[in-house]
Amino acid sequence: MKELSELIFVDGLRYTEDHEWVTTNGDTLRVGITDYAQDQMGDVVFVEAPEVGTELNKGDEFGTIESVKAVSELFLPVSGKIVAVNEDLDDAPELVNEDPYKNWLVEIKPSDPSELEGLLTVEAYKELLKG
Amino acid sequence: METTKTTVLHDFHCQQGANMASFGNYDMPLWYKSGTKAEHLAVIDSAGIFDTSHMAVVTVKGNGARALLQYALTKDIDSCIGINKTPLTEGRCVYGLFLDNDGLVIDDAIVYCLGDESYMVVVNAGMGGDIAVHLKALAGSGAVVIEDLTDRVGKMDIQGPNSAKVLKKIVKDPKSLFEKLMYFSFKGGFGSCISSSTVELKDGTKVLVSRTGYTGEFGFELFVEIGALVPLWNQILEAGKEFSVIPCGLAARDSLRAGAVLPLSHQDIGHWPFANTPWSFALADRDEAGNFTKDFHGAKALLKSTWTRHTLAFAGFDPRKIGAEEANYVADSEGRKIGKILTCTTDMAIGRVDGEILSIAGNKELKVKGLCCGFVLLDVARQPGETVFLTDGKRKIEVEIRADVRPQRTARAPIGTMVD
Numbered sequence: 001m002k003e004l005s006e007l008i009f010v011d012g013l014r015y016t017e018d019h020e021w022v023t024t025n026g027d028t029l030r031v032g033i034t035d036y037a038q039d040q041m042g043d044v045v046f047v048e049a050p051e052v053g054t055e056l057n058k059g060d061e062f063g064t065i066e067s068v069k070a071v072s073e074l075f076l077p078v079s080g081k082i083v084a085v086n087e088d089l090d091d092a093p094e095l096v097n098e099d100p101y102k103n104w105l106v107e108i109k110p111s112d113p114s115e116l117e118g119l120l121t122v123e124a125y126k127e128l129l130k131g
Numbered sequence: 132m133e134t135t136k137t138t139v140l141h142d143f144h145c146q147q148g149a150n151m152a153s154f155g156n157y158d159m160p161l162w163y164k165s166g167t168k169a170e171h172l173a174v175i176d177s178a179g180i181f182d183t184s185h186m187a188v189v190t191v192k193g194n195g196a197r198a199l200l201q202y203a204l205t206k207d208i209d210s211c212i213g214i215n216k217t218p219l220t221e222g223r224c225v226y227g228l229f230l231d232n233d234g235l236v237i238d239d240a241i242v243y244c245l246g247d248e249s250y251m252v253v254v255n256a257g258m259g260g261d262i263a264v265h266l267k268a269l270a271g272s273g274a275v276v277i278e279d280l281t282d283r284v285g286k287m288d289i290q291g292p293n294s295a296k297v298l299k300k301i302v303k304d305p306k307s308l309f310e311k312l313m314y315f316s317f318k319g320g321f322g323s324c325i326s327s328s329t330v331e332l333k334d335g336t337k338v339l340v341s342r343t344g345y346t347g348e349f350g351f352e353l354f355v356e357i358g359a360l361v362p363l364w365n366q367i368l369e370a371g372k373e374f375s376v377i378p379c380g381l382a383a384r385d386s387l388r389a390g391a392v393l394p395l396s397h398q399d400i401g402h403w404p405f406a407n408t409p410w411s412f413a414l415a416d417r418d419e420a421g422n423f424t425k426d427f428h429g430a431k432a433l434l435k436s437t438w439t440r441h442t443l444a445f446a447g448f449d450p451r452k453i454g455a456e457e458a459n460y461v462a463d464s465e466g467r468k469i470g471k472i473l474t475c476t477t478d479m480a481i482g483r484v485d486g487e488i489l490s491i492a493g494n495k496e497l498k499v500k501g502l503c504c505g506f507v508l509l510d511v512a513r514q515p516g517e518t519v520f521l522t523d524g525k526r527k528i529e530v531e532i533r534a535d536v537r538p539q540r541t542a543r544a545p546i547g548t549m550v551d
Binding site: 001046048068069071091 | 161167382453501526
């Protein structure tokens with residue numbers, strides 16, 4: 001298991017208490033899991049993503065990520081419509097372990113972009129992990 | 132609660148950045164930095180090593196030792212070796228169970244015949260004390276000496292097709308070690324567990340080399356005195372470099388054994404009657420009337436048991452799992468609850484091609500994503516090929532009841548083909 005000092009964080013992203021990250025990509029948002037999350041889960045063997053077009057509220061479960069250890073639910077960090085899912089993960093779910101910040105899970109068109117401001121900054125997320 | 136224990140390899144696990152968790156009250160590695168998938172595949176392709184010194188060893192010696200084990204163990208040790216069912220003799224070992232008076236499983240075990248009235252019994256983590264007490268109770272006031280060697284034995288496994296090639300580099304006389312070392316046989320000894328054969332490493336360390344394991348693949352379980360384990364581990368890692376041998380954690384051990392349809396004690400077998408399972412080979416044979424060929428502790432209860440539930444192996448159609456948590460269950464096609472999930476993991480070396488399960492073993496071109504597999508305990512009988520559904524109430528995955536899961540396993544490969 002990685003020590004806090006070994007974990008990778010990316011400045012400028014927003015984070016959640018469920019160990020997801022969010023970044024803006026034009027007028028949409030991309031969502032992935034953090035290095036801490038992938039390290040805790042172990043090898044990812046399957047990512048179950050929602051249908052494109054699904055509309056969900058902040059906090060709703062939008063899919064699952066399966067590792068060798070367990071099945072983890074994924075929760076939407078902001079309300080909106082799923083506009084894309086990362087199809088690269090269908091054939092190579094291990095990409096999430098290799099580079100969790102490059103390999104996003106879903107892209108959302110937010111219904112209330114201001115919700116993004118309510119998420120954790122990188123500093124706040126680091127504090128959360130320190131416990 | 133008892134404080135969590137560690138094995139002598141604990142420092143190694145931590146230095147290697149292993150993801151640790153408590154198992155059987157020992158702080159053990161789940162996986163190392165290479166990850167479970169790489170560890171699982173290393174055992175299929177080459178070899179991997181496992182710290183198994185959390186397991187317990189109990190010795191049973193003295194006049195009456197054999198008779199005691201013949202009564203305590205479910206397997207008939209006078210009729211268990213090979214197709215001719217010859218008796219357990221020195222250098223051979225056998226898998227069986229210890230049942231309580233009600234026919235419920237206390238633990239599973241491998242019993243090693245070290246010599247005349249001298250046996251070594253290997254049981255699961257934390258079970259040494261319980262099994263020693265159980266055997267002492269059955270022994271009564273006889274001359275049998277039962278000793279629990281918990282935390283006093285060093286044990287590690289090397290598993291995978293290159294295991295003998297690695298071992299060959301560090302033992303003094305590989306030719307005599309590997310000669311006729313068939314599946315479920317052993318040579319050598321250590322500490323107080325001595326047989327008439329000796330196996331020494333090049334550095335003089337005495338070792339008991341057993342052609343057994345818990346992965347379904349070719350390999351060995353190695354026993355040494357506890358102080359010799361870390362040096363042995365390091366020698367094997369060094370010798371294994373040219374074969375890309377890596378340390379493997381409990382997660383890979385779990386996915387490998389599930390694909391090999393081997394039970395985990397206290398999870399797939401446990402405090403319920405041992406009946407209608409894929410592992411009836413752990414019991415004494417039965418005659419035409421259905422009676423066991425020998426009496427053993429728990430046999431009467433087992434014969435009278437009204438247990439109608441069935442433990443069955445399954446494999447899915449992709450890697451998705453539903454965990455074995457209490458709230459999750461097995462449903463039929465109508466959604467009716469028909470049982471519980473005992474084990475659910477992903478064998479990452481297999482996939483389905485036109486419905487058939489294939490392994491990457493000997494088929495390097497094959498690209499697989501892995502299949503979920505494990506065991507269910509059903510209230511109803513189901514035949515191989517029939518499907519059931521695992522569900523957590525929200526997600527539902529279809530799985531197929533199987534007689535076997537991962538094909539092309541190497542555990543029983545002729546040793547002559549595995550050394551050079």
